[in-house]
Amino acid sequence: MLNPQTTDIQFNGSVGAVAISLGLPALLTVFGIVLNSQSPFKSGIPFPFDWSFDRIANAAFDKNTWIAYTTYFFGFVVLDQLVPGKYIKGVVLRDKTQLTYKINGLNFILVIVTVLLARLYALGSLPELEFIYEHQLELTLTCCLFSFALAVFVYIYSFFPLKTPNGLGTNDRILAEPGNSGRVVYDWFIGRELNPRIGSWDIKLFCELKPGLVLWLLINVSCLYSQYLQHGTISDSMLLINFLQGFYIFDGILNEEGLLTMMDVVTDGFGNMLAFGDLALVPWAYSLQARYLSLNYIDLGWPYCAATVAIAALGYYVFHSANQQKSDFKQGKLAHLKSMKTVTGSNLLVDGWWKLSQHINYLGDWLIGLSWCLATGFNTPLTYFYAVYFASLLVHRQVRDDEKCASKYKQSWDEYKARVPYKIIPYLY
Numbered sequence: 001m002l003n004p005q006t007t008d009i010q011f012n013g014s015v016g017a018v019a020i021s022l023g024l025p026a027l028l029t030v031f032g033i034v035l036n037s038q039s040p041f042k043s044g045i046p047f048p049f050d051w052s053f054d055r056i057a058n059a060a061f062d063k064n065t066w067i068a069y070t071t072y073f074f075g076f077v078v079l080d081q082l083v084p085g086k087y088i089k090g091v092v093l094r095d096k097t098q099l100t101y102k103i104n105g106l107n108f109i110l111v112i113v114t115v116l117l118a119r120l121y122a123l124g125s126l127p128e129l130e131f132i133y134e135h136q137l138e139l140t141l142t143c144c145l146f147s148f149a150l151a152v153f154v155y156i157y158s159f160f161p162l163k164t165p166n167g168l169g170t171n172d173r174i175l176a177e178p179g180n181s182g183r184v185v186y187d188w189f190i191g192r193e194l195n196p197r198i199g200s201w202d203i204k205l206f207c208e209l210k211p212g213l214v215l216w217l218l219i220n221v222s223c224l225y226s227q228y229l230q231h232g233t234i235s236d237s238m239l240l241i242n243f244l245q246g247f248y249i250f251d252g253i254l255n256e257e258g259l260l261t262m263m264d265v266v267t268d269g270f271g272n273m274l275a276f277g278d279l280a281l282v283p284w285a286y287s288l289q290a291r292y293l294s295l296n297y298i299d300l301g302w303p304y305c306a307a308t309v310a311i312a313a314l315g316y317y318v319f320h321s322a323n324q325q326k327s328d329f330k331q332g333k334l335a336h337l338k339s340m341k342t343v344t345g346s347n348l349l350v351d352g353w354w355k356l357s358q359h360i361n362y363l364g365d366w367l368i369g370l371s372w373c374l375a376t377g378f379n380t381p382l383t384y385f386y387a388v389y390f391a392s393l394l395v396h397r398q399v400r401d402d403e404k405c406a407s408k409y410k411q412s413w414d415e416y417k418a419r420v421p422y423k424i425i426p427y428l429y
């Protein structure tokens with residue numbers, strides 16, 4: 001059967017889906033109000049927090065922000081089609097076909113950076129950065145509503161049969177295994193179709209990488225720019241967060257190809273969970289540190305900055321070398337490392353990084369995130385949101401992966417867990 005019905009319901013079903021779909025935007029709104037209390041581009045006079053319904057409703061439906069954001073998003077869609085890249089095949093799908101993906105992230109970001117630098121040179125300023133800084137709450141809410149709408153669109157779209165390549169008949173779309181429960185709200189949230197595409201535009205891969213990550217980068221730079229306008233100098237903490245997160249964003253874009261084998265692309269459908277995560281949560285929650293630092297001038301001193309960079313470097317080392325080791329192993333290299341045969345005939349690595357824990361790569365990823373929080377010093381718990389949120393995301397992901405592997409590797413998975421007992425943190429968890 002091409003599209004089996006989903007029986008494993010996550011997040012407490014529709015109730016959880018609604019709670020997350022309302023709760024996280026509410027949290028981003030709180031961040032937007034708290035961190036948008038003064039602006040150097042306007043009068044420079046701080047204005048108090050305004051929690052009123054009118055303020056939020058006006059921000060959510062601000063016409064200029066909607067024009068700006070939709071121009072940005074659809075402009076990126078067009079650019080994505082135009083920017084050249086290499087074509088590679090994704091994993092083999094349930095119907096034994098493979099999709100072809102254009103990998104052009106690096107070229108894409110180079111075009112964006114070049115255009116921005118050219119505009120800065122020509123205009124002497126970047127009005128788009130001022131707009132972003134001035135409209136944080138408006139843009140936050142626009143991104144939330146836009147991602148909801150996109151999820152509605154792809155949900156409805158998933159019911160239309162797919163034209164066959166010769167255009168004469170139709171095929172069923174491949175639905176995501178977790179998103180075919182028949183419950184409307186739940187499937188809308190989890191994502192019903194595995195790989196929604198319009199022509200050659202792959203909506204999921206595009207959203208995973210481009211609009212959200214680039215907006216996050218622009219928000220951070222807008223904070224740096226605003227601090228410079230306010231103080232005439234830039235604090236070391238602001239430079240540090242821009243460096244650490246800028247590096248992470250470029251690193252993510254450079255590793256675009258790696259996305260094609262990740263759970264988000266291989267297993268998950270594209271629904272509100274991913275649309276909201278990619279388009280709203282990433283830019284507006286991951287930029288908390290820079291937004292906080294734009295309102296609080298903090299110099300940390302070079303020893304503290306160096307220690308924070310060292311934690312990030314350790315995180316990258318663990319993250320990359322562990323992922324590389326698994327990928328090399330899967331390609332038949334590293335025969336000298338110990339592995340165990342499974343009932344499926346394939347092998348699991350039980351040596352090197354992968355004897356330390358079942359997901360040692362998650363620990364590296366978390367350390368990178370921790371370094372971002374440390375870049376704000378120890379003045380507020382607000383900027384440590386990411387470390388807490390990301391830890392819960394990784395634990396949830398580990399549970400899902402454990403279920404996936406238990407069903408794939410059967411008794412071999414229990415044997416594997418007996419040999420590699422720790423889930424993420426060696427000797428601790």
Ligand code: NDP
Pocket residue numbers: 261262263319323326329347348349350354358359361362363365397401404405408
């Ligand atoms: P993993 O990279 O840990 O991959 C898990 C899969 O690898 C398993 O399903 C199994 O798949 C295979 N596998 C597991 N153990 C072994 C082993 N010992 N030997 C061989 N193969 C094994 O998880 P993810 O795909 O979730 O994450 C990939 C990366 O993405 C991680 O580094 C993570 O930190 C990062 N990430 C980042 C997020 C973010 O928001 N920044 C969110 C989530 C993840 P198979 O069926 O092929 O055997």
